[in-house]
Amino acid sequence: MPEASDHTYATRFRIPKIIWEAYGRVVPNRNADLLDHVRTVIAEHGTDQDRADLEAGERELTERRSRKGGRPRRSPTKE
Template sequence: MAEQSAGEPKRHTTPRPIRVPDPLWQAYGRVCGRLGTDRTNDVLEHMKARVLEHGTDEDKADLARAEQELSERRARKGGRPPQS
């Protein structure tokens, strides 16, 4: 991995724990499964839609950078992991 300059943002995804009641988490997982996705991808799509709908130009530019970073990472690792 290339060295980063002091002011450059980190180039990796970071786990973001959230508090969710277990029954809601289980129900959400089942719903996502029926929709052919998983919780992570569903939440990411929701976040992207919110930024596109309500974001400033700066927010949308950050989204574009994030999408580029994910695209580059997937290219290095052989693509997006298969859906289970």
């Protein structure tokens, strides 16, 4: 379960593996393609609140991607 401080949400959905693999061959960056699809659906069909949330999420993504050094390193794990 993601923590409350997590802003980018990892979700799962069910899809036949053979379709997922074919999609990966057709669209090398599935994550970006799916995110673009979500953006389009919200922009075309969302309410004003949905579009405002989309804008806020886009700002958050921009801020996260612009951080120098990227994500902080995790604590070393025991081997």
